[in-house]
């Protein structure tokens with residue numbers, strides 16, 4: 001039984017990048033990306049990290065426990081389904097997200113022009129206004145060219161009963 005009014009969650013995800021694959025971040029397919037994620041699912045490192053952040057806020061483990069990458073049923077899975085399932089778990093425990101801060105580390109392509117679209121997409125999936133999803137981008141300064149990484153913090157609030 002959780003009693004705190006507010007709880008903080010933190011999540012991370014990383015995927016190796018390869019040519020000839022799509023790159024999806026926050027439910028947005030990135031146009032003109034030379035590389036895409038190698039993953040069991042669609043490899044959306046933003047949605048995976050958001051889902052892990054939600055779960056960690058209530059000590060509910062991580063998405064790998066609910067969606068094992070050894071299960072063929074999850075092959076090429078749309079990560080929006082993973083996030084929806086995670087949100088359902090959080091709501092069943094009586095909490096809802098308040099705001100999200102996420103950082104994507106990716107060298108190419110530049111994501112700045114897609115900031116509003118990614119923020120809007122993640123907000124919509126979480127049932128939040130766009131103003132409650134902060135999105136930052138960083139390069140690795142050339143240290144990890146074939147790699148995407150996302151780090152996310154989320155604030156959860158107890159739903160009044």
Ligand SMILES: Nc1ccn([C@@H]2O[C@H](COP(=O)(O)O)[C@@H](O)[C@H]2O)c(=O)n1
Nearest residue numbers: 106107108109110111112137138139140
């Ligand atoms: N894929 C990316 C990575 C970064 N940006 C923007 O570039 C600026 C500088 O990033 P540094 O890692 O060199 O500090 C910053 O304003 C990022 O928003 C980007 O648009 N796309």
Ligand SMILES: C[C@@]1(CO)OP(=O)(O)OP(=O)(O)OC[C@H]1O
Nearest residue numbers: 039040041048064067068069074
């Ligand atoms: C999403 C799952 C399941 O398809 O696989 P991946 O797409 O490889 O992603 P990852 O973030 O490495 O781990 C969670 C997995 O269980």
